[in-house]
Amino acid sequence: MxxxxxxxxxxxxxxxxxxxxxxxxxxxxxxxxxxxxxxxxxxxxxxxxxxxxxxxxxxxxxxxxxxxxxxxxxxPPVSGGSGQDNLPHPTYFAVTSDELDIPSIHAHLTNPEIGAIVSFTGSVRGHTQRDGLPPETQFLEYEAYSEMAELKMAQIAREIWEKWPLVKGVAIVQRIGRLDIGENTTFVACASGHRDQGVFDAARYGIDRLKEIVPIWKKEVGEDQSVWVEGDYRPTEADN
Missing domain, CATH: 3.10.20.30 (Beta-grasp domain)
Structure with missing residues (x-):
């Protein structure tokens, strides 16, 4: 066959x-x-x-x-479950070439029960200083297996709710395509009633887990060299 x-x-x-x-x-x-x-x-x-x-x-x-x-x-391993139906709390997941509209993303998580939103925003830096990569980055090129990526974002949200039940909303956004120095690349936000209900740890977990299991890759492009960045974590069936 x-x-x-x-x-x-x-x-x-x-x-x-x-x-x-x-x-x-x-x-x-x-x-x-x-x-x-x-x-x-x-x-x-x-x-x-x-x-x-x-x-x-x-x-x-x-x-x-x-x-x-x-x-x-x-x-390759990522450089950087089930679908979104019937999720118990507000969410926003996206793989997009558009600029991040952070107030709009926050609006998806906001309701009368929410008093704290903690977020992480990644951006393109010009000096990577890692072996095998260009010494100076001109821009990044992001690629994603978009359909699977959004399913894995939903999975991360479920994992967060299992670990931090008081977190009431999760947003995960990854931009793709060419991104220049200083442009935002990744956004993860967690919402809860109060700042002491696990949102800081949950947001950190969200970005770390994104770089383990969400199928997104970046290419570092320099003046004389371009290199796909591959991670060290190799997902298995246990990551489903």
């Missing part, structure tokens, strides 16, 4: 395309699928040992079954 695979970030660059199709015998699982990818696309072989596989927008293990009708994606 033929299985189409979406590619992102470094894998897309190495393949020269954002999609590939491989042929595998039935029944197939992720392990046999990766073997077929390596055989058909040698340029991807070096990336496969650390690559993350999702099947139908959930992280997959080597034993996860795959079929021709599945939506399969292959991507």
């Amino acid at each position: 033929e299985i189409q695979i979406k590619l992102f970030a470094t894998l897309k660059d190495k393949a020269g395309n954002n999609k590939i199709t491989v042929t595998v015998a039935e029944p197939a699982n992720v392990a046999t699928l990766l073997d077929a990818v390596g055989a058909a696309h040698p340029a991807l072989q070096s990336s496969l040992p650390i690559a993350v596989v999702s099947v139908n927008k959930s992280f997959a293990g080597l034993d996860t079954a795959v079929s021709a009708n599945d939506e399969v994606a292959l991507f």
Whole structure:
């Protein structure tokens, strides 16, 4: 059977395309699928040992079954669950190329019970000072597996409510496309009745978890070099 695979970030660059199709015998699982990818696309072989596989927008293990009708994606660890229906508190999740409208985002979380909103805003810096990256950044290029990203944002909100039950609202926004020095990139906000009800820790957890499980990647672009930034955390089925 033929299985189409979406590619992102470094894998897309190495393949020269954002999609590939491989042929595998039935029944197939992720392990046999990766073997077929390596055989058909040698340029991807070096990336496969650390690559993350999702099947139908959930992280997959080597034993996860795959079929021709599945939506399969292959991507590096993120640089940077279920959907949004029936969430118990106000939320706002977005992957967008638009500028952040923070007052509008706050408005999604505000109600008579809310007395505190704590937020984190990320922005593009000009000096990264990390091995392997350009010494001076001219701009960043963000890419996302948008449909899966918003599902994972909803998952993060559920994890926050499990850890901090008094948090009553969660917003997570990631911008994509070209972002210049000083532009906002990421926004995470948590709302509660009072500032001492876990909102500071919850907001910190939100941005840290976003960089672990939400499929978003950034390319650092310098004067003579551009590099996709890959994270160290490799999500597994336990992160679903």
